Amino acid sequence: MSIFSKTCEYAMRAVFFIAHKTANGGRVGIKEIAMGIDSPEHFLAKVLQDLSKRGIVQSVKGPNGGFYLNAESLKQSLASIVEAVDGNRIFTGCGLGLKQCSEISPCPLHHDFKAIRNQINQLLVNTSIGECNEDLDLGITALKK
Amino acid sequence: MSIFSKTCEYAMRAVFFIAHKTANGGRVGIKEIAMGIDSPEHFLAKVLQDLSKRGIVQSVKGPNGGFYLNAESLKQSLASIVEAVDGNRIFTGCGLGLKQCSEISPCPLHHDFKAIRNQINQLLVNTSIGECNEDLDLGITALKK
DNA sequence: GAAATAAAAGATAAAAAAGTCTTTTAATAT
DNA sequence: ATATTAAAAGACTTTTTTATCTTTTATTTC
Numbered sequence: 001m002s003i004f005s006k007t008c009e010y011a012m013r014a015v016f017f018i019a020h021k022t023a024n025g026g027r028v029g030i031k032e033i034a035m036g037i038d039s040p041e042h043f044l045a046k047v048l049q050d051l052s053k054r055g056i057v058q059s060v061k062g063p064n065g066g067f068y069l070n071a072e073s074l075k076q077s078l079a080s081i082v083e084a085v086d087g088n089r090i091f092t093g094c095g096l097g098l099k100q101c102s103e104i105s106p107c108p109l110h111h112d113f114k115a116i117r118n119q120i121n122q123l124l125v126n127t128s129i130g131e132c133n134e135d136l137d138l139g140i141t142a143l144k145k
Numbered sequence: 146m147s148i149f150s151k152t153c154e155y156a157m158r159a160v161f162f163i164a165h166k167t168a169n170g171g172r173v174g175i176k177e178i179a180m181g182i183d184s185p186e187h188f189l190a191k192v193l194q195d196l197s198k199r200g201i202v203q204s205v206k207g208p209n210g211g212f213y214l215n216a217e218s219l220k221q222s223l224a225s226i227v228e229a230v231d232g233n234r235i236f237t238g239c240g241l242g243l244k245q246c247s248e249i250s251p252c253p254l255h256h257d258f259k260a261i262r263n264q265i266n267q268l269l270v271n272t273s274i275g276e277c278n279e280d281l282d283l284g285i286t287a288l289k290k
Numbered sequence: 291g292a293a294a295t296a297a298a299a300g301a302t303a304a305a306a307a308a309g310t311c312t313t314t315t316a317a318t319a320t
Numbered sequence: 321a322t323a324t325t326a327a328a329a330g331a332c333t334t335t336t337t338t339a340t341c342t343t344t345t346a347t348t349t350c
Binding site for chain 1: 147148149151154155157158161223234235238240241242243245246250251252253254255257258260261264265268272277280281285286287288289
């Protein structure tokens with residue numbers, strides 16, 4: 001596979017998109033999000049429902065409703081999204097899928113993988129949703145062509 | 146997910162196991178391999194069939210038959226196993242799953258991910274099957290508890 | 291060359307992940 | 321209050337991944 005599940009990729013893209021669209025207040029609907037990040041609408045709806053329950057994104061029903069991010073959510077790290085969707089496998093798992101792999105009884109890739117995992121950890125824990133949004137706002141980065 | 150597919154994890158473990166068991170000549174059968182690395186026998190058989198076709202492992206049918214690694218195979222990199230099983234996604238893919246992501250139009254995680262991908266690349270390309278086996282032989286590393 | 295052995299190949303099956311469609315609930319505006 | 325809007329929830333389908341079982345083919349040994 002490839003580090004994150006497809007569902008998790010959608011989740012991150014969606015959160016970035018919501019942050020970008022609602023930076024100055026307002027809400028954005030599921031249709032617009034799905035279009036904006038090229039994801040299946042109803043599938044993404046499920047994912048966002050889950051993130052909403054966990055308080056990672058905020059939502060309001062009814063007319064003018066939609067998804068948005070409050071100040072606290074903007075401060076959250078990418079790790080919170082990834083953990084919500086994919087669990088803690090990439091934070092803790094062995095590169096060869098061994099349950100018994102540890103410092104005491106390491107697999108052949110253990111030490112190299114520790115370094116890689118640490119780097120992934122640092123990226124996810126030290127990067128906030130808001131930071132990613134700043135780059136998007138400045139047009140430095142993009143979510144779609 | 147978690148970097149490699151489960152199938153790929155089995156593949157790497159199996160190759161390491163074969164290397165370890167046949168370092169001084171001989172062959173090792175699918176049953177022993179499956180037991181040795183804790184994987185479903187028939188499923189692993191398929192995986193090894195594929196690796197065998199690609200010349201990543203060697204095999205002989207019949208009595209005293211089984212799998213082994215020739216000198217050339219021992220020199221092969223881990224990347225060849227991973228690419229055979231999982232393709233090139235982890236070598237080239239975008240962290241957010243964007244097809245359009247590139248240096249010119251990067252996603253918010255592009256640069257951080259490039260560093261991570263590079264590190265994974267280096268590990269896989271620069272580590273040979275034989276090297277992993279040396280550590281196993283010395284008892285420094287293990288494939289099972 | 292017949293019997294035994296072990297991988298290769300083929301056909302299914304089960305489980306997990308990804309995707310779709312319909313109904314319900316909550317909020318808003320008129 | 322009622323109509324409207326949009327998310328939440330539920331049921332279901334498809335696809336992909338992982339796993340199992342059976343038959344065939346190649347090799348070796350006797």
